Amino acid sequence: MSLFFYLSVFLTFTHFKYLLTGHLKMNLAQNDTSSCIFYIFVLITIYRIMEQFRKHLTAHDIKPSLQRMMIYEYLYKNHNHPTADDIYSALAPSIPTLSKTTVYNTLKLFVTNGVAIVLNIEGNELRYDADTSVHGHFKCKGCGNLFDIKITTPPDIEGIEGFQVDEYQINLKGYCKICKKTEK
Numbered sequence: 001m002s003l004f005f006y007l008s009v010f011l012t013f014t015h016f017k018y019l020l021t022g023h024l025k026m027n028l029a030q031n032d033t034s035s036c037i038f039y040i041f042v043l044i045t046i047y048r049i050m051e052q053f054r055k056h057l058t059a060h061d062i063k064p065s066l067q068r069m070m071i072y073e074y075l076y077k078n079h080n081h082p083t084a085d086d087i088y089s090a091l092a093p094s095i096p097t098l099s100k101t102t103v104y105n106t107l108k109l110f111v112t113n114g115v116a117i118v119l120n121i122e123g124n125e126l127r128y129d130a131d132t133s134v135h136g137h138f139k140c141k142g143c144g145n146l147f148d149i150k151i152t153t154p155p156d157i158e159g160i161e162g163f164q165v166d167e168y169q170i171n172l173k174g175y176c177k178i179c180k181k182t183e184k
């Protein structure tokens with residue numbers, strides 16, 4: 001994987017682009033040498049993160065294309081369990097060639113190959129999570145946010161003797177700390 005690949009990944013990150021644009025303007029005015037060190041530092045950091053993502057996807061038999069890397073990066077950084085539409089809306093401005101179908105297919109591949117889990121908390125809505133460790137979720141009926149919750153002891157489940165359990169999800173619903181205050 002060439003450095004150019006990571007440079008292109010790097011350039012498509014809107015947040016870093018804005019950060020650099022701001023920094024560039026500042027440094028053009030100041031004309032100091034710290035800008036060079038800053039760019040190198042940011043580049044190395046991004047390179048190392050992307051390299052970890054690339055290895056992770058490859059280890060799960062997923063060919064790390066640019067779009068897949070960016071979808072995984074988004075999922076990894078956004079712990080709010082986004083839907084496919086959320087991911088598409090967030091990435092489309094940075095990747096003009098991205099289609100909704102690509103996002104859906106990529107997420108499906110991520111789930112099948114074990115780098116993400118899919119959650120069906122309400123209705124037909126599917127939400128995705130890059131955290132594949134055993135954990136539960138709390139859906140707030142006020143703000144609609146989905147929070148991760150830790151599960152330390154497996155619950156006692158009766159009546160499934162002889163059954164084959166393929167999936168295991170613990171979903172709680174209620175009001176989060178902030179919404180509880182405003183709820184009457």
Ligand SMILES: [Zn+2]
Pocket residue numbers: 140141142143144145175176177178179180
């Ligand atoms: Zn809430």
Ligand SMILES: [Zn+2]
Pocket residue numbers: 081129131135136137147148
């Ligand atoms: Zn989660």
